Amino acid sequence: MPRGTSDIIFEKAAKKQYIERLAIDLFEQFGYRPIVTPTFEHTELFQRGIGESTDIVRKEMYTFEDKGGRSLTLRPEGTAPVVRAYLEHGLASKSLPAKLYYCGQMFRYERPQAGRYREFWQLGIEVLGSQDALVDVEVILLLIRFLEKIGLKDLELHLNSMGCLVCRKSFGEALRKYLKDKMELLCIDCKKRVNSNPLRVFDCKNKKCQTIMKKAPLISDFWCESCRGHFETVKSILDDVGISYILNPALVRGFDYYTKTTFEVRTPYLGAQNALGGGGRYDGLVEELGGSPTPAIGWAIGTERVIMATEELNINLPLSSNTDxxxxxxxxxxxxxxxxxxxxxxxxxxxxxxxxxxxxxxxxxxxxxxxxxxxxxxxxxxxxxxxxxxxxxxxxxxxxxxxxxxxxxxxxxxxxxxxxxxx
RNA sequence: GUGGUUGUAGCUCAGUUGGUUAGAGCGUUGGACUGUGGCUCCAAAGGCCGGGGGUUCGAGUCCCCUCAGCCACCCCA
CATH class of the missing domain: 3.40.50.800 (Anticodon-binding domain)
Structure with a gap:
């Protein structure tokens, strides 16, 4: 069996199926419709969609050339393919927003570990064609309700806003400028990050770097009025519906396409691979892939991690496989x-x-x-x-x-x- | 990609300073009970000791390489 892959059999297969059915029922109840996209796509889709500078594109893709000389890639994530399908099938001409859900394998060439595999399963949703803050909340609500319905506890919802492309750009410049003055004091990894992805320095566990970051500029200082307003609305509606969250300005996700609201659900029960799912807005992606400007938002969860979390919590999923x-x-x-x-x-x-x-x-x-x-x-x-x-x-x-x-x-x-x- | 750690039966694991035919529990199959489950007892089947190379009269045990799992970094689901 190739490294990082696994056979899913018996109990585990039953659990996976149970979780998928529960998710699909809930998605349908919230008005989402299924979409199935190919397991592989043109490499360019991911290069443009996820971003050339991201780790995923730089070193984690299963890319190969087919017999016709085309460069293809096993999908490392589900959003770019959904956007591609949205464009190719003219879904914009139907009533918006398009609310879609998917379930399928993803592939990333990473060093395997419990909760991290080279082929893994995701369940995800995408909403294309609305910039309404209510959609942000619906999407987050759906994620939390789903995990709660499975029986998971002590979930941490981390929330941040990356700002729109404009505020993100000025923030990136300011942060880089701030860090360049303090280059000497940073750890080796962070020195590299200053150019590649300065936001990552917020995550560094090195004490010196943390001290430096305490005085660093924050994205919140650079939100434009519209982004700030959007985020305030999202937060206040989340409060209204009783979803608690942790504001985390250091929450930086690994795809370049995120804008405004980003979020991640973590569990204290899984060690280093503690993110059960995450997502955010990607208001620029549809345009980046050749469509007209279209706001959108979505998330994905890792099925294996959800199963692991239920096992850590000793949750008995109601698996009905009795012979009558x-x-x-x-x-x-x-x-x-x-x-x-x-x-x-x-x-x-x-x-x-x-x-x-x-x-x-x-x-x-x-x-x-x-x-x-x-x-x-x-x-x-x-x-x-x-x-x-x-x-x-x-x-x-x-x-x-x-x-x-x-x-x-x-x-x-x-x-x-x-x-x-x-x- | 970096560092650490562990690989012995289907599963969980013993295996002495290197020494004959590598063990246990659980599970599987059969029997005690010839046409009746759970409990008990008995028996059987099941192992290239992860793979390759080396040291040695002799390697599951020591050395090197390699593959895989796990942990951390990293990244994220």
């Missing part, structure tokens, strides 16, 4: 048992039987392990009489039943209380 009825057969009754099995399945009951040539005892053990509620036992004696034995595995009670009445019995027994995922 197990069909056990003796001697020559296997084919007859198979018919009964299919009969049961057609009535909507989840049913199974043994394909491993087990003894009756072995079949009972298997039924027990599958946590079957009932076992139907069929042998030569029963076949002769046209009956079968039904054993209640919880009580141990066992009785005879006409084979012809199995369907009616099954319908009565399992109709109520069955989980219907389509409902």
């Amino acid at each position: 009825v197990f069909v056990a057969t003796i001697d020559g009754a296997r084919e007859e048992g198979f018919k009964v099995l299919n009969f049961l399945r057609e009535t909507g009951v989840s049913a199974d039987m043994d394909y491993g040539n087990r003894s009756l005892k072995g079949q009972m053990k298997l039924a027990n392990k599958l946590r079957a509620s009932y076992v139907i036992i069929l042998g030569p004696d029963e076949l002769k009489k046209g009956i079968c034995l039904i054993r209640n595995m919880n009580t141990g009670d066992q009785s005879e039943m006409q084979t012809s009445k199995i369907s009616r019995w099954a319908k009565g027994e399992f109709k109520s209380g069955k989980v219907d995922f389509n409902g």
Whole structure:
């Protein structure tokens, strides 16, 4: 298996599916619609979208040339592809904003660690075509509600505003100017950051750098009136709906396209890979990719990290995979048992039987392990009489039943209380 | 990409100063109970000791390389 990849099986696969279903239900409830984009795109899309100077584009992309000489890249994130699709399919001509959600694998060439993989799964949403601060709040609200619904606790919502392109530019210049005077005092890493990404110096754990940054200019000093107003509105509505947040001027996300509101949800239970999800506004991206100026906002969460967090918190996800009825057969009754099995399945009951040539005892053990509620036992004696034995595995009670009445019995027994995922 | 740490059965792990056929618990399969689950007991199956090279009469054990997991940096989901 290639480094940083993993097989998702049994319990873990069930958890992943549960989380995705829960997310999708919630997205639909909030009025979002699904979008599925290709796993790979033209390399240029990410270079332009994410930004040439970002770590992701510089060293973390799976880029290859296809047999036609095109440079393609396995998607490292989901936003740029969604914007590309939005443009290619003229979604702007439909009623705006376009509210979309997606679920899929992303690929980044990084050194793997628990919670960080080279292929990983994300669930995400994007809203294109509205600059309303209410949208910022809806999007953040959806993120928090989703994580809470799974049962996660002690979530930290970090919130910041990067300002629009204008305020960000003047802030970057001011910060760089401030740092250049103090170059000598910075650590080796931060010396490099001054040119590449001065905002990162805020994150440095070196004490000298931290001291220097205490007096550094803040993005909040450079917000234009419109950006400041937008952020104030977002904060006040968040207060109104009871979402608490931590203002974090050092919150700097790894994509160049972010503007104004940015946010990240962290959990104290995951060590260094503590960001469950994050996102923000990207009011300049649609234009950057060739569309007309279009405000937009979105976020993504890492499915594996959400699963890990539930495990750290000992949350029991309601994974329903119980077998209702197990069909056990003796001697020559296997084919007859198979018919009964299919009969049961057609009535909507989840049913199974043994394909491993087990003894009756072995079949009972298997039924027990599958946590079957009932076992139907069929042998030569029963076949002769046209009956079968039904054993209640919880009580141990066992009785005879006409084979012809199995369907009616099954319908009565399992109709109520069955989980219907389509409902 | 940097530093650290760990790789022995499906899983969790023992394995002495280097010494014969590498062990346990759980799990799996079978049996005790010839047509009946959970509990108990018994048995069996299951290992290129991560891979390669070296030292040695002899390597799971020592040395080197490599691969992979994990931790931190970094980055982010």
